[in-house]
Amino acid sequence: MTKIDNDLFSAHEHALEKEFGVCPECGSELVIRHSKSGPFVGCASYPNCEYTKSLIEHDVEQVKVLDGSHCPLCSEVLAVKNGRYGMFIGCTGFPDCHYIAHDNDDSVEDKLPQCPKCSAGQLVKRSNKSGRTFYSCNAYPDCNYILNQLPIDQACPQCGWSVLIEKSTASGKKLQCPQKSCGYKQKD
Incomplete structure (x- = not known):
């Protein structure tokens, strides 16, 4: 220069x-x-x-108020907002209330079985940085058990492992044992 x-x-x-x-x-x-x-x-x-x-101001734009929905923290109305990282549902009481609704499917979360490896933790649904879903033990880092398919709370009839996984095939969804040494697959 x-x-x-x-x-x-x-x-x-x-x-x-x-x-x-x-x-x-x-x-x-x-x-x-x-x-x-x-x-x-x-x-x-x-x-x-x-x-x-910050040098760059990131404004959050309120797109639509969701009538009939209330914030679980402060009871204000919830709204669809557009922010720095995209669309989300948050409390209209911001900045006094910082509630943001997360799109976790509670019905799936309730059905997930206990971790078969440590028996102390619960399997939870997670996603990696590229958006792919996996299921892991919430007792991490003490337990690092992980599955790439949906775990089903049913014991393997062949080896007795406490969970099976739901695998999608050309002929539909089938249950199979996640243990490689077992090899159990549900018959048609």
């Missing part, structure tokens, strides 16, 4: 600093700071004042 480019960059950065105003906590000037996560706005009096805010 030449001296002229460097001076222009400094002048532009200085103009941006003036744009951010003053710190609401201590009254000092707000400046652009840099971290391994990227740039952000922070107080010039750091470390005495640790005020920070």
Whole structure:
């Protein structure tokens, strides 16, 4: 970078600093700071004042109020909202209430069996970062039992393992033992 480019960059950065105003906590000037996560706005009096805010404002837009639905935490009405990570259902009482409804299928969660490996935990439905569903023990990291198909609370008639898995085949859904050493598959 030449001296002229460097001076222009400094002048532009200085103009941006003036744009951010003053710190609401201590009254000092707000400046652009840099971290391994990227740039952000922070107080010039750091470390005495640790005020920070994001450079990018992520507004949450309320799309539709869901009449007849109430927040389990504060009893306000729930609404469909569009936020930073997409659509979600949240409380209209935000920022006083931070409730967000998660799309867990409670009916499936109630039917999942106890972990057959440790017998202390419960199998729970989870998804990996690419969105694929799997079932694992909620006693992780003490128990690392995992299944890629839906576990069914039924003992294997061949080896006695306490769960079977539901496997989709061309001829429909069939139950089979998750133990590789067993090899049990439900007959037609």
